[in-house]
Amino acid sequence: MLEIQTESAGETVTVAAFGEVDLEVSPDFWTAIEGAIAITQRLRIRLADVSYIDSSGIATLVKALRHAQKYKVDFALIDPSDQVRAVIELAQLDRLFKIETSAQ
């Protein structure tokens, strides 16, 4: 099960995911991100509480990045969990995404 929370603070919208991102729930994750891209110029995806992500989840993040670039939205991932970071690195996409810590 995946829980998604969207919060606004100033000019930044943060989409935070909690749980596991897989083939079943990736469409919901995309819907939340797509909606956020429509309302902000600065989007952060918080992945600290994602305990599992598969290729469909990574594909959703790639799609989100491309969509954000198209609409000139500043896009970054925040605090990816160890599993998420490992899968991003396995995909050799760590140089593609801007990855930040919440302290930044």
Add this chain to the structure above:
Amino acid sequence: MSQSTHEIIVPAHAAALKEVRNTFREVVQSWAPDCAEMLILALDECCSNVVKYRCKNLGDGNIRVRAEHHPGLIRFRIGDFCTKKDVEKIRPRDLDDVKPGGLGTHFVKEIMSRISYEADPNHPEAMTLVLEKDLP
């Protein structure tokens, strides 16, 4: 030599993928704690492909998943899902191309030591995917 085997049969639907992961996560963790999460990822990607490409996420078929632990080896067997023609179409992606297609296949090839397919002589169109991981 000791051997341990676990097997489940689940509906070929995306909603069943979590059950596969949860069923095998603990047992694989006990066999290979250093690489358990990556092995579960490889297993999940293969089951996802069954759902997406063989059964079209209709839930009208089943996936049989078996995990075996042998000395120095973990083997997954993912049952009767793919025609030879389908298998030949499966290729990992070009990593210079960041489009998501083929990403799951890339993960499986990176994580596992060997991937093979076994035909069932009694069911010519049925094949079993066999994933093996050598353990140190």
